[in-house]
Amino acid sequence: MSATVFQNVRLLDLEHPDGMGAPCDLKIRDGRIAEISPSIAAQPTDNVVQGNGNLVMPGLINGHFHSAVNHMKGRLPSLPLEIFMLYECPELEVLRPTPREAYLRTMLGCIEMLRCGTTSVQDDCFFVPEPDPEIIDAVAQAYADSGIRARLALDQPELAELDKLPFLRDLVPDDLRPALASATGVPATRLLELYDYLIDRWHGAQDGRIKAAVSCSAPQRVSPDYFARLDDLSLRHDLPFYAHMLETRLQRVFGEECLNARSLVEYTHDLGLLSDRMNVIHAIWVSDRDLDLMAETGVSIAHNPNSNLRLGSGIMRWRDIHDRGIPVCLGIDEAIADDAINMWSVMKTAGVIHNLTEWDFERWPKAREVIRAATVGGGIAMREAGLGTLAIGAPADLMLIDLAALPYVPLNDLPRQLVHCELGQSVLLTMVAGKIVVQAGKLTTVSEADILVEATELFSQKKSAMDEADKRMARLLPYYREMYQKAGRYDLQMERRVPN
Structure with a gap:
């Protein structure tokens, strides 16, 4: 199995004040992280990913x-x-x-x-x-x-x-x-x-x-x-x-x-x-x-x-x-x-x-x-x-995040922006067990288009069955509603919902 080398990336480091370390290279071999170094010389058989200073995180x-x-x-x-x-x-x-x-x-x-x-x-x-x-x-x-x-x-x-x-x-x-x-x-x-x-x-x-x-x-x-x-x-x-x-x-x-x-x-x-x-x-x-x-x-x-x-x-x-x-x-x-x-x-x-x-x-x-x-x-x-x-x-389960994408411009605090600004739109690449499974926004392992077309057709045909199931279960609704209300009136001396 050939290795993959990520060149010029920043690694997420939650112990670092900036949330990431200095630019480095990262080598993946046999499905695992094999080497992290300021510079790694790629072999002719290696798959090289140009990181362009972007973030690698788990x-x-x-x-x-x-x-x-x-x-x-x-x-x-x-x-x-x-x-x-x-x-x-x-x-x-x-x-x-x-x-x-x-x-x-x-x-x-x-x-x-x-x-x-x-x-x-x-x-x-x-x-x-x-x-x-x-x-x-x-x-x-x-x-x-x-x-x-x-x-x-x-x-x-x-x-x-x-x-x-x-x-x-x-x-x-x-x-x-x-x-x-x-x-x-x-x-x-x-x-x-x-x-x-x-x-x-x-x-x-x-x-x-x-x-x-x-x-x-x-x-x-x-x-x-x-x-x-x-x-x-x-x-x-x-x-x-x-x-x-x-x-x-x-x-x-x-x-x-x-x-x-x-x-x-x-x-x-x-x-x-x-x-x-x-x-x-x-x-x-x-x-x-x-x-x-x-x-x-x-x-x-x-x-x-x-x-x-x-x-x-x-x-x-x-x-x-x-x-x-x-x-x-x-x-x-x-x-x-x-x-x-x-x-x-x-x-x-x-x-x-x-x-x-x-x-x-x-x-x-x-x-x-x-x-x-x-x-x-x-x-x-x-x-x-x-x-x-x-x-x-x-x-080697990781992703490459585009730090030039809107959620990070300007980059004020990486961990906070990952949590509060990102919704997955900045993911450039996804790797699992050392294999790149998403690149350029598409899975490399299956044909997304074919799956979505087939799923659309198949599950549209399932709707009548789901509607029928809903009708059958609706006869129980009054009794479950009363059970729920009775539990709501029960004195627990505990509250985990925000009061009005």
Whole structure:
């Protein structure tokens, strides 16, 4: 494999007062950063990239994502999570995708991410109405073909709907209760077989660029036995473990009503399942006790500020989390809870939303902290040594940023301008594992034009099925609305939304 030499570039350096070091050359060999020097003599077989004094920085890491709804951006209005989920992923046969649909919707996300310099993604992928090997293959193949680095998990609840939510059992009428009281998903034994398939077929594929992860979806959505068996799988294969916790007020109420006044974090800790492999997703409605437990056990938190705002979930405790040394990564969540699959937008929101909940402005997020979360923090969550850095030996996942572009003219403070001014329009080149996958604004790995034409046609044909699913789920809306309102009236002595 030939090497690539970047000549005359500036490297992002968040420890440097200017945010970047002096001009240098950078050599990539065998998919990793091999050399950084003031001058590197390129060999005849080397691919030389003229940097022209522009910025090389680590690729952004989408630390939490659900690819299954990439084709649904803009489809839903802003709704609370528990009502939103009625329409997002109902387990209905009418929504079953073909393998080609699964491939194309995954590829849509890859194109959007790679164009803007996102080089890694953690896909907590759910499968409607159920996972099967063909669809798993289609999703993983899209990641393989696009050139992005990916972790893929099977986000499948196992319990009945009435077991996952407070109050609902007493709210739904008798004619609807039997269906909601029965587990409609795939049983745990089959899910574990599918995990074996995912790991055997895809873990370590593409020279390690495609790997597996595990997911319980959320602790209240699975049995303790399946939860523990997923943790064992995570431990045996050293896989990240994804778990949504305390995203909403209602989930905090669930702990009070259904877990003997324990939070979902406390419940998971009591099961012995908090660990440094776990990505706790959202972590908004958390107490000091929850944060202390997460700090003690080494979990990472996946922060999804755009999704949290879109769904009205609340605002995470950024400074309290950082003060405890809990690693934080940033995520999109999904294309109908953010709508743009753009990590720069996530960074911008993370850099400003917490200003509303901290009167002490010295505790507001710093631009360099936000960049670290989008890079280094993502590498920690993915359990990939060196990922998100420009260290010698680190994976060569990086981008070249045009410092002559409008977001940097004039250049006043590089880290702040990266967070507050950039939206991905200044990315000249994206590299993953030492391979240039985007150049001149286009993917080099696939034909974007052909994919977009095919996806437009295919998903326009899917609209009637999605409309039919919406109609079927709408009959539950009054009862979910009342559940949501009841949770809103519950006395929690905690607030994570900005008061009127």
